[in-house]
Amino acid sequence: MTHGQTVPVIIDCDTGVDDALALLFAVRHPGLDLRAVTCVAGNTDVAGVVRNTLTVLEQAGAPDIPVARGAERPLIEAPRSARHVHGHDGMGDLNLPAPRRTPADVDAVTLLRREILASPRPVTLVPTAPLTNIALLLRTHPEVTRNIERIVFMGGAAGAGNATAVAEFNVWHDPEAAAILLTAGVPITMYGLDVFTRVVVPGADVRRLRASTEPGTRLAGELLAHRPATPGSRPDDPAEDAGGLGDAGALCAVADPEGLTTHRLPVEVSLAPGPTRGQTVVDRRPRVGESEIHGDAREQPLVDVGLDVDVERYVRLYLGTVERTEA
Numbered sequence: 001m002t003h004g005q006t007v008p009v010i011i012d013c014d015t016g017v018d019d020a021l022a023l024l025f026a027v028r029h030p031g032l033d034l035r036a037v038t039c040v041a042g043n044t045d046v047a048g049v050v051r052n053t054l055t056v057l058e059q060a061g062a063p064d065i066p067v068a069r070g071a072e073r074p075l076i077e078a079p080r081s082a083r084h085v086h087g088h089d090g091m092g093d094l095n096l097p098a099p100r101r102t103p104a105d106v107d108a109v110t111l112l113r114r115e116i117l118a119s120p121r122p123v124t125l126v127p128t129a130p131l132t133n134i135a136l137l138l139r140t141h142p143e144v145t146r147n148i149e150r151i152v153f154m155g156g157a158a159g160a161g162n163a164t165a166v167a168e169f170n171v172w173h174d175p176e177a178a179a180i181l182l183t184a185g186v187p188i189t190m191y192g193l194d195v196f197t198r199v200v201v202p203g204a205d206v207r208r209l210r211a212s213t214e215p216g217t218r219l220a221g222e223l224l225a226h227r228p229a230t231p232g233s234r235p236d237d238p239a240e241d242a243g244g245l246g247d248a249g250a251l252c253a254v255a256d257p258e259g260l261t262t263h264r265l266p267v268e269v270s271l272a273p274g275p276t277r278g279q280t281v282v283d284r285r286p287r288v289g290e291s292e293i294h295g296d297a298r299e300q301p302l303v304d305v306g307l308d309v310d311v312e313r314y315v316r317l318y319l320g321t322v323e324r325t326e327a
Contacts (some may be wrong), residue, residue, distance in 0.1 A: 006033040007149075007254060008119045010112065012070070014042025014129035015052040017223050018246025021318075022128055023053065024220050025251045027062040029321045032255055034062070035123065036115040038108035040070045041079050042130045042173055049129075054099030060216040064101070066115070070108025071132040074174035096219075108133045113141045122149035124254055127181075128247035130170050131155065135177035138184055150187040154250040156267070156280030157193035158305055164275065168193050171269060172278030179269040182301045189262060191250040192280065195309040199249045203241035205319055212323070220322045245318055252314040253306065259317070261308035266300035 009032050013019040026034045037057070039049040050069050057065060073079040104111055112133065116123050125148055127134050134151075137144060155170035155178060163172035171178040182188065201224050209221025224243025245252070253260040266283040270276040282305055 005121070006031055008033045008035050008121055008123045009251075009254060010034075010036045010038070010115055010123055010125050011251075012038045012040060012108070012112070012125070012127040012129055012131075012133050013053065013247075014040050014044070014049050015056060016043035016049070016129070016247070017226050018244070018248060019043070019128050020052065020056045021220060021223050021227075021245060021248035022126075022251045023056045024060050024216055024223075025248050025255075025318060025321050026126075027057065027060045027065075028216070028324050029251070029255050030324075032251070034065055035119060036111055037065060037067045038070050038112055038133050039067065039103075040108065040129050040133045041072050041074075042170065045079070046070065046072045050103050051099060052096075054101045054103065055096050056219070058099055058101065059096070059219045066104045066111055067101075068104045068106055068108040068111035071136065074130060074132050075135060075176045077174060080173060109137050109140055112137045113144055116144045116147050119147060122147050124149050125151045126153070126250055126254060127151070128154040128170075128250055130173035131177035131181045132174045135174070135180035138180055145184060145186050148184075148186045150189060151181065151184060152189040152191060152250050152254050153181065154191045154196065154247045156190050156282075156305075158265075158280070158282040158284065158307060159194055161279065162193060163278065166276055167270075167278030168280070171280055175269050175271050175278045178278075178280070179271060182267060182269065182303065187304070188301070189253065189260075189304040189306065190267065190280070191253055191260070191306045195260065195306040196246060196249060197244060198309055199245040199252070199311050199314045199318075201243050201245060201315055201318065205315070206241055206243050209319075209322070214323075217323050245314065248318060249309065249314055252317050255321075256313070256317055259310040259313040260306050262304040262306050264302050265305050267303040267305065268300045
């Protein structure tokens with residue numbers, strides 16, 4: 001983050017429990033200037049994503065940040081939600097109030113183009129969702145890249161996947177869109193599962209947030225309580241009260257990039273049908289192998305891949321930010 005200047009940020013999300021955690025952080029961090037939020041189908045349908053996004057911004061006491069509806073489905077695949085993780089409404093079935101605001105009267109791609117080109121400083125684009133909106137933007141309005149500082153996306157994995165053995169959900173949901181993102185021609189940071197699952201807020205902190213009388217802080221606690229630290233455990237298990245930050249870690253990496261250890265590596269997306277579809281193939285070899293020696297070289301974009309994270313640093317950063325209004 002540039003010293004003494006706020007970072008203009010646009011979030012593209014599928015809100016989503018941990019997308020909501022990311023929105024709460026972005027609204028409240030003094031070094032981030034959240035200029036717009038665009039919505040895409042993913043964790044739930046796009047209408048639900050818009051509703052959830054507007055509700056979270058209201059609960060956080062955010063200013064009138066423009067929110068736009070985007071793609072209803074991936075470029076090629078059928079839509080496949082993650083309601084089994086995020087609840088029927090995509091927000092942990094917390095029965096949050098319906099938003100009073102309405103979305104912008106333009107679509108997501110139009111809003112993205114407008115806000116990126118209007119920003120006085122280059123924008124950091126943070127997709128925490130399937131990358132359909134971003135692919136449509138890059139193909140329709142490639143001129144936006146001249147005012148994008150960096151894309152920090154939550155997606156992919158150098159190791160194991162979650163949607164499949166090797167594919168992470170956001171990339172698996174729309175692999176073609178992810179492949180387009182990687183060729184954007186701007187610096188890209190991949191905040192993937194290798195670091196995503198590691199940043200966990202301890203149970204004592206989650207309980208303190210849930211007990212807050214400030215709506216946004218309390219919502220952060222309720223959302224964290226729905227995100228068990230151990231994948232596969234039940235959210236209502238009383239022994240499982242720590243909560244993973246998930247997508248919000250990508251926003252922590254924008255606000256405090258020193259907490260994320262990245263390696264610049266070639267990355268490509270597997271697009272072929274079969275068990276590897278949606279895998280982000282991260283080339284971590286120290287030297288070329290027989291495939292390249294025998295003429296099978298391919299041009300792969302270089303991506304700053306997050307491989308390690310300072311967990312305590314990001315937990316402190318997150319808590320200090322979402323509780324900031326209570327100081």
